[in-house]
Structure formats: structure tokens, C-alpha cells
Amino acid sequence: MAITREEVRHVAMLFRMALSEEEVAKFQQQLSQILDYFQVLRQIDTEGVPPTSHPISLENVMRADEPRPSYPTEDILANAPLSERGFFRVRAVLE
Amino acid sequence: MELYDLTIHEVADRLARRELSSHELTQAVLDRIRQMEERVRAYVTVTEELALNQADEADRRIAAGDAAPLTGIPAAIKDLICTKGVPTTCGSRMLQNFLPPYQAHVTERLLDAGLVMVGKANMDEFAMGSSTENSAFYPTHNPWNLERVPGGSSGGSAATVAAGESIYALGSDTGGSIRQPAALCGVVGLKPTYGRVSRFGLVAFASSLDQIGPLTKDVTDCALVMNVIAGHDKRDATSAPLDVPDYTQSLIPDLKGIRIGVPQEYFVEGMDDDVRASIEAAVSKMQDLGAEVDREVSLPSTGYALACYYIIAPSEAMANLARYDGVKYGYSDMRGDSMWQNMELTRQHGFGDEVKRRIMLGTYALSAGYYDAYYLKAQKVRTLIRREFDAAFQRCDVLVTPVSPTPAFKLGEKTADPLQMYLSDVCTIPVNIAGIPAISVPCGFADASPEPGRRGLPVGLQIMAKPFDEPAILRVAYAYEQATEWHKARPKL
Numbered sequence: 001m002a003i004t005r006e007e008v009r010h011v012a013m014l015f016r017m018a019l020s021e022e023e024v025a026k027f028q029q030q031l032s033q034i035l036d037y038f039q040v041l042r043q044i045d046t047e048g049v050p051p052t053s054h055p056i057s058l059e060n061v062m063r064a065d066e067p068r069p070s071y072p073t074e075d076i077l078a079n080a081p082l083s084e085r086g087f088f089r090v091r092a093v094l095e
Numbered sequence: 096m097e098l099y100d101l102t103i104h105e106v107a108d109r110l111a112r113r114e115l116s117s118h119e120l121t122q123a124v125l126d127r128i129r130q131m132e133e134r135v136r137a138y139v140t141v142t143e144e145l146a147l148n149q150a151d152e153a154d155r156r157i158a159a160g161d162a163a164p165l166t167g168i169p170a171a172i173k174d175l176i177c178t179k180g181v182p183t184t185c186g187s188r189m190l191q192n193f194l195p196p197y198q199a200h201v202t203e204r205l206l207d208a209g210l211v212m213v214g215k216a217n218m219d220e221f222a223m224g225s226s227t228e229n230s231a232f233y234p235t236h237n238p239w240n241l242e243r244v245p246g247g248s249s250g251g252s253a254a255t256v257a258a259g260e261s262i263y264a265l266g267s268d269t270g271g272s273i274r275q276p277a278a279l280c281g282v283v284g285l286k287p288t289y290g291r292v293s294r295f296g297l298v299a300f301a302s303s304l305d306q307i308g309p310l311t312k313d314v315t316d317c318a319l320v321m322n323v324i325a326g327h328d329k330r331d332a333t334s335a336p337l338d339v340p341d342y343t344q345s346l347i348p349d350l351k352g353i354r355i356g357v358p359q360e361y362f363v364e365g366m367d368d369d370v371r372a373s374i375e376a377a378v379s380k381m382q383d384l385g386a387e388v389d390r391e392v393s394l395p396s397t398g399y400a401l402a403c404y405y406i407i408a409p410s411e412a413m414a415n416l417a418r419y420d421g422v423k424y425g426y427s428d429m430r431g432d433s434m435w436q437n438m439e440l441t442r443q444h445g446f447g448d449e450v451k452r453r454i455m456l457g458t459y460a461l462s463a464g465y466y467d468a469y470y471l472k473a474q475k476v477r478t479l480i481r482r483e484f485d486a487a488f489q490r491c492d493v494l495v496t497p498v499s500p501t502p503a504f505k506l507g508e509k510t511a512d513p514l515q516m517y518l519s520d521v522c523t524i525p526v527n528i529a530g531i532p533a534i535s536v537p538c539g540f541a542d543a544s545p546e547p548g549r550r551g552l553p554v555g556l557q558i559m560a561k562p563f564d565e566p567a568i569l570r571v572a573y574a575y576e577q578a579t580e581w582h583k584a585r586p587k588l
Binding site: 081 | 193194196197288289290303304329332333335396398399402403405406413417421422423424425427429431433434435436437438439440442443446448451452454455456458459462469471472473474475476477478479481513514517528529530531562
């Protein structure tokens, strides 16, 4: 297996996502198969080739710093699971 | 032919001559939806009341002499394009109850042109998939054979067009998600050049690959929709600040002076004989129409594109999907004891399996110790793929290849094996990596297949061009289409 169960749990936790033990077992097997497939890239010579992060070359795109109206707070909070006095509400981060 | 089987340009003529009202046409499409949906399941949401109101408004515009080419024509919008006040689920439990507070740029453009939106089309969750089976709600069925997939991720959009449940549709394409379902459902689907259409209001999957485009019944309709949705938008910093040509000017019925490349790397092992034969027949037809054919053109890194894509796309997806935290919008699982636990459970229960797999692939590829071997390596391979396309377009105006190695596969056939599912995109993925435009047009049926279940299924032809050369694609696609009858076929449902 290209990836261990411990690594599957670690990667999920880097993303802050919980997984059940059944999921860990299933994803270990499936991700290993996919990571093995990725090894095909070892066969291609990329010595001295620059990386491409974006398909069309763009320099930083700037605009004038002019004030504009933003979306109304109540429209944005309408989709929030919990809100209070114009803010998103979350559980205590530090207890 | 029934009203719902007509193209945009056919109904637009009738609407302009006042032989038909948008209300009647919209009612005909809504009736068709009611009749077909139980079997096809192409929609997540049908917006009947909104559609009829928009149709009445369109009829007033037409009466006032203020009609545009798309005014009053019923369309389906893929359910990851924001429609203000209308649910935009992205095929996910995570966004099941999400009501966008704003319109996507393309929605705005279509509304200005007189859109009648009949519904939001089903899709693979977060556009991750090739069969629409990853929808959190239900899979869509292929109108040509209900036991088969419509392709994906824009499978719902393609199925609505094929089944007469819309006159045209919008989809999005990150690795083939417009072209592959268009091919499997026998319709026309264009992935424009990266930056040609604004992504503002498109739920993000992989930001350097995603692009919105049309799914239509023929090439003329494709040009008409492109005329409305293409163009610069300052709200998408990656949208190209270039003028948009009138794409209908490219609809020329001959190919004199056009050089067509047929790269052999795209005729992969395991490809269906019917697919190969249909593409070869299409190339001969193009030669008859005056095109010069170049079989020496080569794209040697094609075989590395799939691995390259499945590193880059999940890496970008993982960064984009980090916004689903159960706090700002979307599904929230509050069973945990702390904010962190809520977030972990929200993601565990809000995302489906394929989304989780890709999040983990991306997180792994970007994590300490693996970055150089995976992500950086894939970005370098991306450069090579792009350079090979640049060289190919020095000698050819367009490249012609298959879209999918096989016609539509059976529902459930590939769901247990993610890698097999990924391989169905092997011919479409290089296009997104390079950012170039490509179309799928119908080019035959798999009637000689040794597998009886495949007979009668549509086959698609892919035509690619250099960045922003959609006019070359549309010209070749149109000339080919006009010389054949494939685009006139409709499934018997």
C-alpha cells in the first residue's frame, strides 16, 4: 500500500475532516491505487522545465481602489447556520 | 418534430414571426419535463413558476420589438452556477439548502438576453465525476438508454438537451465535464478557452481549470449562446480582457484552407472500435469538405496528462473546499463539543466519497515532504503539455480526436473503481491542462458494437484549437455537422 491508515487519518486531519474506521480502510485502498498510478510521472524528464500554475500568463490584475457597496449583511447571514447581532456565531474556540 | 425537440435558431424564428409565444414553448418544455423526469432525473430543481413568469416577460419584449436571439427560450442551468434566490446545490448535501445572494455573471448575461430558466440541472457533487452518479441526490439516466450514464459532471445539463427537457443548457468543464456528457448524450458541448467566460458565481472546483460553456442541439446554437456569455468581467480577475467576435460569422460550410491534425496519441488502448471508426469517417468527411489532414502531428506527453490532472485538480479543489466549515453557509453538523469538532463532522457528513477522495489526494500532494514529487512535478508536466499544443497549433488549425474512449457505460459499472472512472476522461483532460478550447459534436452511433447494449449509443468527436480560436472550432464543427445528419437524431423516449 502506497499510503498507511495512519497517513490517511493524518491527511484527513490536516484538512480538519473526520473519517470513520470503515472510511479509513476504504480510502487507504483506493488512494494507494491512485498514488501508484501517479508513479508514471517518474518516467517523464522535467529537468530544467519551469512549473506552470496558470494556463494563460497574467500579471497581477489591479483595479482602482474605489469604495463600492457590499452585499447587505442580512442577505449574507441568511445562509448562516447560526448568527447573532449581525455576526456569524461559532462555538467557543477556547474553553 | 415536437416543439421541445427544436433548436434555438428554429424556435427564435418562430418567436420572431409571432407564430409561437414563449409561454407556449415554455409550457411545452415543462410538460415534457413532467413526462420524462421520473425516468431521466436530469434536474435537481424545476422552476416552473419562475419560468412561466420569465416567458410572459419575454413575450412582452418580443411584442415591443426588443428581442435578442435567446429571448424567451427555455434553458437549464447546471446546479453550480449561482442563481439568486433559487437553490444552487452543487449536487451536494453540503449546499442542499444554499440560496445564492447574487447572480453569477453568466446568469446575469442570460437574464439580460431574456432567459427563461426551467430548472437547475443535476451533476456530480462539486463537479467531481464522469457519470453524474456522484450526485448526492440521485443519478441521471442517459436518454438514449436509461440503464446507462449520461456522462458527467454536467450529465444533467446534457440529458435535458437530449431529452427535450430544455432547448439549451449551461455546464462547466474542469477535465471534460461539458464535452464527455455531450458526447455520451449526442449533443454539442463547448469548453471555451480558459478566461473566455467569467467564472464569477461559479462554485469553484479547480480554479486554474474550470470554465463555463454551452450544451446545445447543434453548432449554430452553440455560437448563439457563446455570443451572450463570452467576454470580460472585472469580477473575475482571470477573465480575458479581449474583444469577443460574433461567433455566428464562423458558421461557414466548407473547410478550404483548413489544416486538421489527427494526433495518434489519442487513439488509446482499450478504445472502442466503433469510436475509432466514427472518428476516422469524420476525418474523411472533413477531407471531402476541403480540409488538409496532418497525421504526423504528435503530442508525446499525452499519456502523462491524466496523472498530472489528478494531482493539480485535487490540490486546487482542496484549497477551494476549505471554505465549507459549517459556519458561513451550507450544511452544519453541530453534534461535536467544540468548534473544531463541528467542522470535522460537517465535512465528514456534508461531503460524499469522491469529494473526500479528492480532498485527501490534494492535501497529500501539497503536504510537507510530498510537494516536490507530486504537485511541483505535475506543474512541470503541465508546461510540457502546453508547449506541445503550442507546437501542434503552429502546423495545424485544429486537432481532431475522440472525446471518450467508449460510448455511455452502465450505471454502477465504474462506481467501485475510482481509477477506472478517471480513465474515462483521458481524451478531454489535456485540453483543460493547456487552457485551450475544445468542442464535442455528434459523429455517429456505436451500431456495430459487439456488446449489444452499446448499439444505438451516440459517439462524439472532439475538435481543439489554440487559445481564443473558438472561431476555428466552430467553423470545422459547423461544416462537418452540415455535411452529416447526426445532429438531427433524437432519442426515442
